[in-house]
Amino acid sequence: MGDFIAAATDRQNQIALLAAVATVATILTLVAPIFQTDPMKARAKRVADFKEDLKQKSRAELKLGTKSASLRNQTAKGMGKQLVEQFKLLEVFDAENARKQLVKAGWRGERPVFTFMLARLATPIIALFVGIFYIYVLETFEMASFMKLVACFGVTVVGYYLPQLYVTNAIKKRQQKVQLAFPDSLDLMLICVESGMSIEAAMQKVTEEVATTCPELAEEYGLTTAELSYLQDRKVAYYNLGERTGLEGIKAVTTALIQSEAYGTPLGSSLRVMAAENRELRMQAAEKKAAALPPKLTVPMILFFLPVLFVVILGPGVLTAMKHEKGNADTQVTTSR
Numbered sequence: 001m002g003d004f005i006a007a008a009t010d011r012q013n014q015i016a017l018l019a020a021v022a023t024v025a026t027i028l029t030l031v032a033p034i035f036q037t038d039p040m041k042a043r044a045k046r047v048a049d050f051k052e053d054l055k056q057k058s059r060a061e062l063k064l065g066t067k068s069a070s071l072r073n074q075t076a077k078g079m080g081k082q083l084v085e086q087f088k089l090l091e092v093f094d095a096e097n098a099r100k101q102l103v104k105a106g107w108r109g110e111r112p113v114f115t116f117m118l119a120r121l122a123t124p125i126i127a128l129f130v131g132i133f134y135i136y137v138l139e140t141f142e143m144a145s146f147m148k149l150v151a152c153f154g155v156t157v158v159g160y161y162l163p164q165l166y167v168t169n170a171i172k173k174r175q176q177k178v179q180l181a182f183p184d185s186l187d188l189m190l191i192c193v194e195s196g197m198s199i200e201a202a203m204q205k206v207t208e209e210v211a212t213t214c215p216e217l218a219e220e221y222g223l224t225t226a227e228l229s230y231l232q233d234r235k236v237a238y239y240n241l242g243e244r245t246g247l248e249g250i251k252a253v254t255t256a257l258i259q260s261e262a263y264g265t266p267l268g269s270s271l272r273v274m275a276a277e278n279r280e281l282r283m284q285a286a287e288k289k290a291a292a293l294p295p296k297l298t299v300p301m302i303l304f305f306l307p308v309l310f311v312v313i314l315g316p317g318v319l320t321a322m323k324h325e326k327g328n329a330d331t332q333v334t335t336s337r
Helices: 002-009 011-035 039-064 079-086 095-104 110-137 145-194 199-210 215-230 234-245 248-263 267-336
Strands: none
Touching (some): 095 234, 110 145, 145 199, 145 267, 248 267
């Protein structure tokens, strides 16, 4: 163990390790474009698979007379699923809420749920071992025994919340992309509906148009089109669109679509009003970010900009004063002599 610690803390070994990592990263950067696949083809394939699953489930329900518990059911196999079921992590970590959060982040099916549950179990343990290694073995930080225990506990807590923070960050990024492209997609849908297209055909056309600018929104429209084609209750398809995105503007649009089909209200006027409202929401979000910028810049300005500004402004004066003081001192010394 002593030889290992000495080798790990040796400066030459650390430099060699960093050089090896940099070399591998450079090679991967050069080789990655060769094996890179088109993300749009992958998304289109997922939508096609989803549509095929709905078709098969609909046929099975007609034959057996049973209602499916979910619209899509990917099977998760392997040791991960066994660990999750053995420790009953689905009940401990609220699998239903986790499934909703993962759907908002763009990860659907059972496999992401089991992966997320395993991450909630494994990351605290990994973080604890890493903390013990750095604090007790390498002794990177000099602190008392009680503070070492507190640090290990804090690292474990951070590891416990790390998967949830990662999912929350993914949800926010995806919602921002969808919110930016949604008003323009409503304008396109309005043009398609007023030209005489049905809502399914309009959504399919909008899916093709926005696929290059916002693949996330195109994927949601594609899934909604598939659900409208095979679900018996069309309201469920609109409701699922609002729940998958988690945006209030999209939920309002889905409510208008449900009311339009239920009461026969004109769909074009509803889409025109909803497009204007969502564009206003997008502008309000941009204004909110702009208004929050000055408070965020206050601390960096105090710590970094103002000291440099004071040095630039006062530096010449201070140097001149020091030069004059030195000259007067030399004059006094010469006079005294």
